[in-house]
Amino acid sequence: MLSRTEGAMHFTINGMQYDADIDVRTSLLDLLREHLGLAGSKKGCDHGQCGACTILVNGRRINACLTLAVMHQDDEIVTIEGLGTIDDLHPMQAAFVQHDGYQCGYCTPGQICSAVGMLDEVARGWPSHASADLARPIFDDDEISERMSGNLCRCSAYPNIVDAIREAHAASIESEQAA
């Protein structure tokens, strides 16, 4: 066992390797934004109450503000910067653009990362509070709202966010069936 208060740490983010010399108090969100210049993930509250900091760790969506960077040195971290690029958008990013799923855009990176993680949960058959039958959840707009409730939007772009996610889900099912 190794005990420490600061020092060199190593991270895998968006498929790239990063080294950082940081205090153990540093949250994963502050590592990304303040130390590595990956400012796509946003800080809305720093208390787990808004979802603006949502990222994917080993494929699962989490709030980057409520975890310590030092605890994630062996993980695969994906942020909005790693989902797609301007020239090659992730299908969820493209759906948000097409449906205008934002106004100011501050919550958007968190919404998109959360939606990607959420559709993976749906594909694994995970139920939600909105599922009448927990063993066989049916995906509909109520499910989208419930499953995305951890992402607040102060501009209240919710209707278009739901449209974007519904379409990205339908497209992912189609491409699965085609494959």
Add this chain to the structure above:
Amino acid sequence: MRAFDFTRADSPQAAVAAGGRFIAGGTNLIDLMRLEVETPERLIDISRLDLARIEDRADGGLTIGALVPNSDLAADRRVIERYEVLSRALLAGASGQLRNKATTGGNLLQRTRCYYFYDTAASCNKRSPGAGCDARGGFNRIHAVLGTSDDCIATHPGDMPVAMQALDAVIVTLTPGGACRRLPIADFYRLPGNTPQIETVLEPGELITHVELPPPVAGARHLYRKVRDRASYAFALVSLAALVKVTDGRIAHAALAFGGLAPRPWRDPAVEAALIGREPSVEVFAAAADILLGEARGSGHNDFKMPLARRVLIAALRDLTQ
């Protein structure tokens, strides 16, 4: 956040030997450390311990590792089939992101959401024993009406522990001395009395390793009803985990645990005794509610919880016995 020493444990034995504060998902502890409500000098990272499995027990029950994330527990097929109330309670809590990180052990030990506990400028006996309680004469809409003391009226905010209380879960631990303890959830939480800073019977440095669920009650119907200020991503004002079985027109089994009412998940054997053997009727349900709330005492803003709990109980029993 105060500085601390960080250590990753590679076994439960090493974790208890290290002598520090455990961090699992971190979703409650980091929040409180950032506000300096919690100021541990040493953090022991237990998140990589091999305690993230859900296993069948020979008696038909389940053993849940302390590090099983709330999402995985809620989605487990065995939990959905045998303990639906537990899945429902988990899914009613927090958000998808938080449930992915929150663990079984951490959820049991999450601390109150009392505003004054979070505000280091306020007086709070739980945070600084002897300082007083600003909630008593302050904003106490979310506070407890049962099991309180003059020193503290805070609630336990969790959903999962309420379902576990209705299911008679047993909490399994490893003490710093190396002993394994099995603590029925009914004996796990302590009421505040004049030591509201002590919330459970755990010794300092004792590690929760597992939670055991006894075999399911055959034929019982399950329900988790949570009343809150918004439809999702909010703590309970009142919640109820209920398992009820009706045989030959009479209530044969009733397990009823409440959240939002007390400093711990609240289960009153007298309420269940008033139902068992009776034919379901609104009069019988109302009599059970009278027993539940006989000793209840509001602090002003939270007085509404008493009629609300009564209505939740009666409606739930009606739904489960129809």
